[in-house]
Each structure stands twice: as structure tokens, then as C-alpha cells.
Amino acid sequence: MDGNIVIAGLGLIGGSLAKGLSGRAGRRVLGIDKDPQVIRDAVACGAIEREASPEDLRDAEFLFLCLYPQADVDFMAEHAAEIGQQCIVTDTCGIKNYVCPALQKIAQQYGFTFVGGHPMAGKERSGFAASEAELFDGASYILVPCGAPQEAVERLQKLVLQIGFGTTVVTTPEHHDEMIAFTSQIPHVLACAYVMSPHCMEHRGCSAGSYRDVSRVARINETLWSELFLDNREALLKELDTLVENITAIRTAVDQNDVPALRELLRRGRERKEALGE
């Protein structure tokens, strides 16, 4: 029989998982959030059945940590003794090199299972009010087993596919963080750097899809993303340097009125997208 699922942190991700797990997977979901109003809202809309008690951590089949990275580690350190040995604990952090070993260590110490996870979806709003079961439709769920038994990884995998994720990918913390620096962190740096142009405030009427798409995630949660960037400092710096180098190559071709060089650089961009079938 399916056990309860406890979700700690009912923000955009935790709230959306709660809605998917209760609504779509028909699981009994219990929630933890520092804001009592969020608990009331989550109960009112059926995302959770009620607030989780320490006993619920003892009996849970899954515990999803959906707080900020350091807060996930702090939560687990504080509640480790309450978590049952049958429980699969998983996080949803956007970085893994720092968080996964810390959580894995506590899990080993207390005898329960930890499997890292990262749902690859989000939007430019945060908080429970922005959460929705549809957020994950067709998205990828990255699983970072960190030595967890295959059976536990498969149970988590099965669960996330039930709530609308389209694929799961299994990788290491190191590879995860390198890829995330490129796929997610760079676009967030770019969006913020882009909208700082003096021309941004007067873009209306002179812009279209390109402006909209590059600037979208500039509506950032700066507390969360500062933590994510700094916890992935090395990989992010490397990607930033690659990016600035590639921008500079195009800048040089423009500056020198070098048509063949410019065409060649842009052609490489197009061929990448074509090779990817995008």
C-alpha cells in the first residue's frame, strides 16, 4: 500500500509537487511550511491533507525537501532522528555538488535512504500561489542517486512519471552541476545582465519574441539564485568565461566588418540547433 508523502516547503516547486501528487497520483500528501497561511491555502485547495507532524516523518514513504539548498540541509539535520528507516528522502535543489553529499551523509548516519532529485521546470513567479500541477508536464526529472539502492531510485522515478514528468535522467552531482550551469544558470545571469541596458525601459513597441524570451527569467528570486550561483561557483564561472569568449568573437567580427568571419560564427550557431533537431 502506498504510504504518505511529506513535502517540506510549499513554494512554487513544493506546492506544484503537492498538487500533482495528491491530485494526479492520488497520494496522501502532508505539508510543512513556516508560513501557517500557506498550510491553510494548501489544505483549502486540496494540495495537502493537513500539516505534517513529527510522527508523519516517522511513517512517510517519501519526504520531499523543497526549501532553499542550505535550508534543506538544515531541515534534514534537525529532523533526521524523526525520519523513519523506510523513508526515501529526496531534495529538489537546483545544485547537487554541495547539497547531495551533505544530505547523503545524514541519511547514512540515521539509516534512511537519500536520492537527489531536480525537477527541470519552473517559472518567473515563486511561492505557493504560483504553484500548479501542470508545471511539470512533459518536463525532465533529474535523479542523482548518490549510491542509493536501485529500488529506491526506481520508486521515485515511477512516482514522478505519474505526476506528468515526461522523462527521467540519472546522473552524478558533478555532471548535474556542470550541465545546470549551462542550461539554467547562464540564462538567468544573461536575463539580469540584459535588462540592465539603459534601453530596456523603453523597449515597448520596439520589441518582440527575442526580447521577451531572453529577458523572461530576469524576474528572479535573488536570494535563492545567489545561493544557487555561489554553490556552483566553479562550473558557473567556467560557463560564463566560455560565453563571454564567444560573444567577444562575434563582437570582433562586427567591429572589424569581417563578413566571412561573422557569417561563419553565426552559421555555427545555426548548425548546432539543426544538429540538435531544434
Added chain:
Amino acid sequence: MDGNIVIAGLGLIGGSLAKGLSGRAGRRVLGIDKDPQVIRDAVACGAIEREASPEDLRDAEFLFLCLYPQADVDFMAEHAAEIGQQCIVTDTCGIKNYVCPALQKIAQQYGFTFVGGHPMAGKERSGFAASEAELFDGASYILVPCGAPQEAVERLQKLVLQIGFGTTVVTTPEHHDEMIAFTSQIPHVLACAYVMSPHCMEHRGCSAGSYRDVSRVARINETLWSELFLDNREALLKELDTLVENITAIRTAVDQNDVPALRELLRRGRERKEALGE
């Protein structure tokens, strides 16, 4: 009574205008394209009634130049003597500082009217096959009168609103090109520079909306965009320097583990988007 409309160049933009003008505005549209197959396709789907002859240029109410920038100037220089004095000639180029004065000069010489224009829509495919009447729905049409009579500007304005554009904006070539460097050219440089990262080819499963949105326009037409970039060299270089400066500020904060500085930089991005109501 509404006169004929001639469209020179039935690519993505010219083809979409033809479909909108004939289908939505119920105008008689005649086309010019160097590829006879495109003319046949455009006639077959009703986008144009037939290929335009030199006499059609004499009688047309509007002539839309939808070629590449230099090709627009060359076309007008070659056909200026055939264009009737009642005709409003307009271009659809993505840059205006170079093209508009050149076209305006020919118009003055031959006694017809020129009004610059730039439909703010596009997509990451080119050619007539990619064209669609819906491309412009709700988009902005930038009008660059260059001294044309108000009555001619208003007729063009009325026409584009009939085919689905949501707004029109009137500006100068200089302001247009400064804004376009920011709203359109920078995102295209960025997209190409971004996908050149060695991690790009393995992004699948580890990416979501941010990757998709920043990389989208890397599927670029490098011949057209090299011309657009170099015809707007000064404004583009200025925006590129601003962008790299802002990326570097964030890079420095990450490198120095400077939490307050990083939060402050990201906060500025968020506040920009909020101030714009986006």
C-alpha cells in the same frame, strides 16, 4: 477604391504580409520573387493573385520591399522609373539608418512616397513555406516616416492594423536602430554565442524553458543577420559592450563570493521587469 499591393520578396515576412493582406484585408496582392516556384506556391495558396509586371508597379497603391537590406535598395534603384507617383513604397528591413535615407532619396528623385517600416515579428524559420498570416497577431509595426506626408503614414498604419498588428510606433531611423540593437540583435548574438558552449550538444534531459528561450533564435539566417549586424555596427557594438560589462559585474560577484553584491545585481534585474509590469 483600394488599389493593388505589390510585394517584392516572398520570404517569411513578405509571404506573411501577402497572406494577411489578401486573406484578412481582402486586398489584391501581386508578388515578385526571384524563385518562380515561390510565385507558383504563393498563387496556389491564394497569398497573391499573380506575379507582378512592370505595369503593376505603375498602378500599385503600395509596394512592400521585403528583400534583404541592400537588395531592397538595389531593387528600388532598378525599378524607380516604373513606380507610379501615387505609390507608397515601404520596406520591412530590420535596420533603418542605412536603408531609409537611401530609399527616401530615390523616392524624392522619382516623385513617389517612401515610408520606412519594420514589422516586429519573426520566427526561427525563413522562406515562403514558413510564412503565415498569424505571424503578426498583436505585434508592433514600427513606422519610420523619414519626412513622408502624414496622410501616407496613416494609410500604411491603417493597413497594417487591418492584418493583425496590435500597435504601431512612429520613430526615427536612429532611434529605431538603437532600440533594435538591444531588443533584437543582442538576443541573436547571445543565442549563437550561447549554443557554442561544449555542453550544448548534451543538454537534453538537463534543460527546460530557460535553455529553450535563450537558444531559440540561434537557428539564424547568417547571410541576412550578418548584413543586419554590420549595417548597425555602432549601436550593436555599444549594446554588446554594455551587456558584457553587466555580465562581468555578475561574474565578479560570483568569483568573489560576494553575496550582497550578487543579490543587489540580481535584484536590479527583477526590479526592472517588475517596473515594466512583465
